[in-house]
Amino acid sequence: MIPVNEPRLGARELEYVNECLQTGWISSEGRFIEAFEQKWAEYCGMKYGVAVCNGTVALQLAVACLDLQPGEEVILPTFTIISCAQAITYNGGIPVLVDCDPRTWCMDVGQVEAKITSRTRAIMPVHIYGHPVDMEPLQEIARRHNLVIIEDAAEAHGAEYKGARCGSLGDISCFSFYANKIVTTGEGGMVLTNNEAVASRLKSLRNLCFQKERRFYHTALGFNFRMTNIQAALGVAQVEAIESAVQQKRWMGQEYTKRLSQFKELQLPVEEAWAKNVYWMYGLVLNESTGMSAVDFAKRLAEAGVATRPFFLGMHEQPVLQDRGLFMGEHYPVAERLARQGLYLPSGLSLTQVQLGEVCRVVGAILNGR
Numbered sequence: 001m002i003p004v005n006e007p008r009l010g011a012r013e014l015e016y017v018n019e020c021l022q023t024g025w026i027s028s029e030g031r032f033i034e035a036f037e038q039k040w041a042e043y044c045g046m047k048y049g050v051a052v053c054n055g056t057v058a059l060q061l062a063v064a065c066l067d068l069q070p071g072e073e074v075i076l077p078t079f080t081i082i083s084c085a086q087a088i089t090y091n092g093g094i095p096v097l098v099d100c101d102p103r104t105w106c107m108d109v110g111q112v113e114a115k116i117t118s119r120t121r122a123i124m125p126v127h128i129y130g131h132p133v134d135m136e137p138l139q140e141i142a143r144r145h146n147l148v149i150i151e152d153a154a155e156a157h158g159a160e161y162k163g164a165r166c167g168s169l170g171d172i173s174c175f176s177f178y179a180n181k182i183v184t185t186g187e188g189g190m191v192l193t194n195n196e197a198v199a200s201r202l203k204s205l206r207n208l209c210f211q212k213e214r215r216f217y218h219t220a221l222g223f224n225f226r227m228t229n230i231q232a233a234l235g236v237a238q239v240e241a242i243e244s245a246v247q248q249k250r251w252m253g254q255e256y257t258k259r260l261s262q263f264k265e266l267q268l269p270v271e272e273a274w275a276k277n278v279y280w281m282y283g284l285v286l287n288e289s290t291g292m293s294a295v296d297f298a299k300r301l302a303e304a305g306v307a308t309r310p311f312f313l314g315m316h317e318q319p320v321l322q323d324r325g326l327f328m329g330e331h332y333p334v335a336e337r338l339a340r341q342g343l344y345l346p347s348g349l350s351l352t353q354v355q356l357g358e359v360c361r362v363v364g365a366i367l368n369g370r
């Protein structure tokens, strides 16, 4: 089976993790935490980094900094992972959805303004599968309505919008370093900001709101969302190698596109003129004219030794959110189609040219042999 993803880990990762084990710095103190926070913030073009234990809680902490009052709203794309919606609901807010752009699969920024009410506090753009959101119109809307932008750049390490890195385009940005991410720490996440007060709040919330002056004395409730020094050690080694990882992803994306563009039944990822796509995952949308859904297609691919993953199912189609009375009767046709016709192909950093060729051969054989 050609896997969807596998992490790329090298000698540096081993060396730095070994240092943690040999020195005994295995919890959330030690030199790698700050080094990772600094290196990642610097790479993304932001001032402060706060490392946490995964991308889901990075979003939760970012939204916590809004101090949402009950009934206040955050606008996000329906086509994303549930971490985004639950970061809002856990903080007492209401997620408000927009559909996605049919080309980039990212939030349709043209739909945002119509969703703004007197209760709207923030917008949460999500850069999908490595392609940035069209941020400039969003930044302009946020400025005009005095809204915070919380950028979810979990899938867009190294991606760029008009020359600026994803993660530097909002007020607060969030990352995941799960094993399938371009930079991985196994499990892990980070929140970036240029605001010193926000960074200090994030650090406090991450660590049970301990007071500096007197430990075990609390004036606020926090969380234990700390990252370990071992994870950060992996992260430092990974950031040192990010240029070659991004290059490999871009090679993979361009190579897939070159070989698959002959199939008119497939919609392939784009790279808009203002974007640098890092092809975190190489997605396909299968035309309904094939008579196959993504589930049928995935099954055929798996039988031929090619692993895939389905696209996201929109937040408005999630029973757990509908059960809370959210999104009743709402429809988002682009996201609904992507959820049914979309999947992604093997996209790991270790994918070889031979494997990529085999994936394309199998895709072609299924489409031609229908």
Ligand SMILES: Cc1ncc(COP(=O)(O)O)c(C=O)c1O
Binding pocket: 054, 055, 056, 057, 080, 081, 083, 084, 126, 152, 154, 155, 175, 176, 177, 178, 188, 189
């Ligand atoms: C867009 C997006 N945001 C947030 C997350 C959550 O990250 P984690 O899996 O580290 O909790 C993911 C997960 O992969 C994601 O794809």
